[in-house]
Amino acid sequence: FGLTCVGMDATENGIVYAAIVDRTGVITQTGPLVPIMNNIIMSITEHMDFNTNTKRQFKPASATNDHSIQYVLEDSIGFVSAAKPTFQTRICFAFLEQIKSDYKINCDPPKMKRHIDKLMEHYSKDPSVDKVLQIQSEVKEVTEIMNKNLSKTSFQLP
Secondary structure, three states: OOOOOOOOOOOOOOEEEEEEEEOOEEEEEEOOOHHHHHHHHHHHHHOOOOOOOEEEEEOOOHHHOOOEEEEEEEOOEEEEEEEOOOOOHHHHHHHHHHHHHHHHHOOOHHHHHHHHHHHHHHHHHOHHHOHHHHHHHHHHHHHHHHHHHHHHHHHHOO
16 A cells, blocks of 8 residues: 555554444544555455454554554444554454444444544553453462462471
């Protein structure tokens, strides 16, 4: 596509684009890269099989403006995100699952756009959304406590 990313802080990490699509096109989209990602997403949308529920990811490449792109298709509706290449895929899919769930409750595009903006910020910056990282941190903390307790008891032995 030969597009370059402008207007974004190069150090910014996270989800930079989200859309809800159907076979006719974009229902709603948001994020700082809408003008850049629109053509890329339209091209991907043209190749989606809206009759099949599926999940898919495209790794960062020049065709994706060096962003990873993920989508979840369910009931002929697609939920799409684009993220910086270093951002965790599992968080992107958790973000898309949240959008999908919320869209079933409220499918009003203007309200969803505002809601998606908030979710994008939350999933991009709140470390608590990464359950794997959170569990790893908790395991590390418990291991340190156990090692500390073991070292205390080994000094008490005769």
